[in-house]
Amino acid sequence: MASEDKKSKREHIIHFEDTPSKSLDEVNGSVEVPHNAGFWKTLAAYTGPGILVAVGYMDPGNWITSIAGGASFKYSLLSVILISSLIAMLLQAMAARLGIVTGRDLAQMTRDHTNKAMGGFLWVITELAIMATDIAEIIGSAIALKLLFNMPLIVGIIITTADVLILLLLMRLGFRKIEAVVATLVLVILLVFAYEVILAQPNVPELLKGYLPHADIVTNKSMLYLSLGIVGATVMPHDLFLGSSISQxxxxxxxxxxxxxxxxxxxxxxxxxxxxxxxxxxxxxxxxGAALFFGTSSSVGRFVDLFNALSNSQIVGAIASPMLSMLFAVALLASGQSSTITGTLAGQIIMEGFIHLKMPLWAQRLLTRLMSVTPVLIFAIYY
Structure with a gap:
């Protein structure tokens, strides 16, 4: 009898559902919106999910690619960022529409039209895609902690798993709290780079010209490879799953x-x-990258290189200062932490949607986090 009780308790803790519950059930429909308010008040009520989606498009994985693009080809690849962003807007609008109209997220809708085996396969490849982007975010956060506090990388990597606890706490306080925290981190990133670009004094006419597409992007192999890297770093597939869920x-x-x-x-x-x-x-x-590092692309290959370069007057000129380096590290930490929070949510969405696996929130988010942290830890220990 006791063994049966234990078995039923285990099944209650971790089990597969025949029919999945609502997407992110604990926050689904949890934010009230006004019905007869004006435009701006209504927009304020709906503002939030977009910022969680947007952080995936400016995570640490984008940084090196974008800065290297500027350092190698000056402003020529700005048009690639523009086109990638327009594509992302279209795809995310479609994902949000799917969630709002159907009450189902992209993973659930896909699973509805596939069998169990295909659902499992899609979960694996989507989880691997999330891990690939999450690894860059974890490494970015760990490097930022090392640069700011001289903390060993392994310790920094372990600390980044604490965002699971932060996420659980914020979920209990309400989804708007998550949106507010992520919005604050994104604002830090925006202000830091706006300040550094103002100091760099870029050539504005040449900069604006960079937003016009040109044939060299396709004919020049090096430019094409970097362009593909920018597209790959900008258009984030797991954000489509996230957007279709949090729109609800x-x-x-x-x-x-x-x-x-x-x-x-x-x-x-x-x-x-x-x-x-x-x-x-x-x-x-x-x-x-174009204003400070053009012609010295070897100086921007790693986050540490960028950190050091910003305080090196031989590379960036008279504006070089330790403060610029520290601001860069602060922005890197903000980017890494905001991205890992949303990556963990995306992991939960695809797990529940594709394979209908339910478990306690702490276990689910810890499992999702460990799947990304473990390979980074192994690499840090052995290399």
């Missing part, structure tokens, strides 16, 4: 056409505004 955090009545229509409208505006900010940040990164 706003409480609406799907039986009322006008409410659904309004939700789509304001969610799309929110998404486009936040992705415009991501576009600005990525542009600032490339502009910084």
């Amino acid at each position: 955090t706003r409480k609406i009545d799907r039986t009322k056409h006008e409410e659904v229509k309004k939700a789509i409208k304001f969610s799309t505006i929110d998404s486009n505004l936040q992705l415009t900010m991501a576009f600005i940040v990525n542009s600032l990164l490339l502009i910084l």
Whole structure:
């Protein structure tokens, strides 16, 4: 009898569902929105999910690629960032529309039209994709901690797993708290790079010309490879799963056409505004690379190289200072931590959606986190 009770308890803790519950059930429909308010008050209520999506488009994995693009080809690849951002806006608007209209996220909808084996396969490859991007975010955060506090990389990597506890706490306080924390971190990134670009004094006419596409991007192999890197770092597939889920955090009545229509409208505006900010940040990164490091691309191959270069007057000129280096490290930490929070949420969404696996929130998020942290720890220990 006791063994049966233990078995049923285990099944209750970790089990597969025949029919999955709502996407991110604990926060689904948890944010009230006004029904008869004006434009700006309604927009404020819907603003938030877009910023969580946007951080994936300006994570540490983007930094080296964008700065290297500027250091190698000056402002020529700004057009690639522009086109990538426009594509991202379209895809994210479609993902949000899917979630709002159907009440299902992209993983759940895909699983509805596939069998169990295919669902498992899709979960594996999507999880691997999340891990690939998450690894860059973990490494970025760990390096930032080392640069700021001279903390060993292994210790920094372990500390980054604490964002699981932060996420659990914020979830208990409400989804708007997560949005506020991530928005603050993104604002730090934006202000740091805007300040550094202003100091760098880029050539504005040449900069604006860089947003016009040209044939060299395709005909020049080196430029093409970097362009593909920028596209790959900018368009983040797991953000589509995230966007389709967190668009459902706003409480609406799907039986009322006008409410659904309004939700789509304001969610799309929110998404486009936040992705415009991501576009600005990525542009600032490339502009910084062009203005400070053009002709010295070997100086921007690693985060540590960039940190050191910003305080080296022989590389960046008279504006070089330890403060610029420290601001860079602060922005790197903000980027890494905001991205890992959203990456953990995306991991939960695809796990529940593709394989219908349910477990306690702490276990689910810890498992998702460890899947990304473990390979980084192994690499740090042995290499």
